[in-house]
């Protein structure tokens with residue numbers, strides 16, 4: 001495979017949808033106003049486990065403007081499907097506090113909101129179990145971990161290697177539950193007509209929602225259309241449909257009118273997914289020079305009783321560093337908690353916090369510079385799969401990042417640098433993310449009046465997909481980007497894979513490129529003549545993807561942090577954060593930089609602020625809004641920057657690109673925690689790095 | 700209406716008010732539920748979808764609009780309270796077709812990704828630059844007696860009521876600085 005020489009790919013084109021977004025013309029899901037619209041609001045369970053005994057629907061139906069109150073006894077029946085998250089209002093069982101037990105529909109949002117508040121639901125409550133502990137007796141070994149990795153792995157004899165290692169790090173790290181909190185809440189407008197069901201939905205996958213929702217209503221997929229041209233952030237939370245999509249469709253069916261439904265910010269903490277909390281034990285065995293002989297990484301996580309999601313927290317450890325003896329494992333416990341799901345770099349994000357913190361501890365224990373330690377343990381082939389890397393430039397990222405950051409001459413002594421009332425420290429961590437590519441289809445059309453239309457049911461959730469696909473198409477069609485009209489975000493377009501796994505550009509870009517090439521060939525056969533009806537060609541990449549040869553394909557990076565820790569309050573400020581990345585060819589430097597620093601900003605937020613606190617008494621997350629679940633604000637984010645090194649990798653896809661949407665968050669929290677250690681001498685192994693963990697640690 | 704005892708809720712018709720709303724220079728007579736927020740009136744009744752609902756609790760800033768030129772969270776503003784005020788939404792920042800310099804700078808600096816916080820950021824930024832020009836101090840203004848300066852720290856502090864989960868802050872600060880100085 002050769003990569004295509006390209007004049008537009010590689011240029012910093014402004015976002016093609018920028019003007020729509022800055023003028024307020026971009027229409028997001030909830031902003032569709034079909035005629036005769038009704039408003040729905042959900043009612044959530046106030047017990048964590050038990051049964052709904054009765055719902056006093058009749059009382060609220062007397063409220064002015066009320067149309068319906070729907071619960072399990074009067075809800076339309078859904079076809080049984082395996083995913084219990086989606087079979088809403090079909091049974092009296094309550095599996096977690098906050099689960100939807102009823103939905104009210106009214107003429108106005110105000111009336112529906114009031115009715116939802118007044119609706120009386122009687123429960124038979126049962127004792128709940130919501131606390132994740134590594135020694136929970138219910139811990140089990142899942143069949144596989146997300147998306148389809150082996151649950152455990154073992155090579156050599158790690159126990160013996162640890163017993164004989166000169167230096168051993170054995171530490172337990174924890175990460176709390178985290179909620180995606182895209183600024184656009186999950187929302188759906190559902191509309192039934194003679195053709196079937198139309199859903200204006202906030203989703204990362206129009207094709208995926210169609211395929212998932214159709215069987216629930218016993219419809220062929222062609223009878224469901226999902227429209228989502230603009231999506232206000234997803235971060236994995238909008239990757240698969242959640243209850244609100246089904247609820248909107250079900251309510252619209254029941255009342256015979258279009259229905260609008262959005263999860264409120266507070267409801268989102270129970271019904272739209274989150275990242276599981278983790279308890280992780282990492283053991284590293286090394287010789288005095290820091291060369292690893294053993295790596296053991298074990299993760300303990302939670303899932304819901306009605307659906308399993310097994311985050312692949314330790315999978316990243318299988319390929320990061322060389323060591324002859326190694327073991328990774330995942331154990332889960334089913335609790336009476338909301339359903340966890342994908343959240344930006346599931347697996348790598350919590351896993352690399354633990355592994356990269358442990359590597360820093362090893363560097364300290366061996367008295368070796370942490371950049372040097374990582375370089376020393378660089379593998380020549382994928383250590384567990386035994387495959388060559390398609391390209392691996394971690395060392396270049398570490399070296400070049402260290403150079404630009406000014407790492408040289410760093411005094412490793414912790415707790416000795418003061419600036420005013422702050423202790424100053426620096427830290428480093430590696431980043432990585434796998435290269436995924438999924439089958440997709442696309443079409444390209446030469447319009448009779450000039451210009452081209454390229455169609456694919458891709459999703460631009462803020463990644464810049466619409467823009468980079470325009471660039472890819474423009475190159476293939478040999479025209480300026482202004483002559484390409486890119487249509488995405490509609491299941492009526494050629495079927496595309498989910499905006500997930502940082503796979504969008506690779507998956508959709510391949511399909512777009514192949515469709516454009518097919519169109520160019522067809523035009524060539526006609527000597528460039530476009531018939532009056534236009535000329536169209538399409539492509540499906542399934543075959544091309546099957547022929548990809550087995551290699552270990554990943555993007556890499558290194559993140560460097562400088563922190564200041566207030567001596568009096570323990571407040572941590574990230575003074576500088578620099579990311580160095582190696583991610584194949586960068587198709588748009590402007591949107592790519594935004595992706596990298598956006599991920600790093602979320603990583604900073606995770607390191608210092610984000611924590612969903614489980615209320616053991618009531619059995620749900622306690623801090624259910626943005627005043628209590630803190631995400632980084634403008635004043636928290638100072639000098640954050642990213643750059644990338646040139647990387648040619650012909651074994652990826654025709655663009656030569658690796659995904660960049662998630663790698664930015666991987667390793668950030670470890671780099672910051674390592675910098676906090678360097679500043680204060682206190683090793684924080686439990687995120688977030690709260691003031692009390694430093695004050696309590698004796699700052 | 701708290702549904703106490705066995706009597707069930709009390710069922711009063713919603714109280715409405717007829718008001719004249721002035722939005723982006725247009726006068727719009729409208730009947731509103733007195734429980735209705737300005738954000739919902741704009742989005743649900745006037746199809747002005749620029750102002751976004753991120754939290755409905757005054758915590759994210761996505762709903763920021765200008766009322767008599769000052770930034771206001773429209774999710775915390777009841778529509779009945781603004782019937783004699785000038786409301787400007789992101790749709791009204793610039794004259795027909797053109798972009799306001801702040802909008803153009805946001806595009807140029809890639810100061811957004813998903814775009815959902817963006818209308819709020821823009822309204823907030825436009826009003827904030829004016830606040831600085833008018834000499835209003837902020838929590839990080841070192842010398843409150845002299846004129847306020849629009850440096851990075853001031854921008855970050857004054858824009859911290861507008862959350863961006865995509866993490867576009869670095870570029871937002873750059874865009875505002877470009878316009879404000």
Ligand code: FES
Pocket residue numbers: 751752753754755756757758759760761762763772773774775
């Ligand atoms: S919607 Fe008004 S501040 Fe969030």
Ligand code: FES
Pocket residue numbers: 183232233462810811812813814815816817862863864865866867
């Ligand atoms: S651009 Fe997505 S929240 Fe700011």
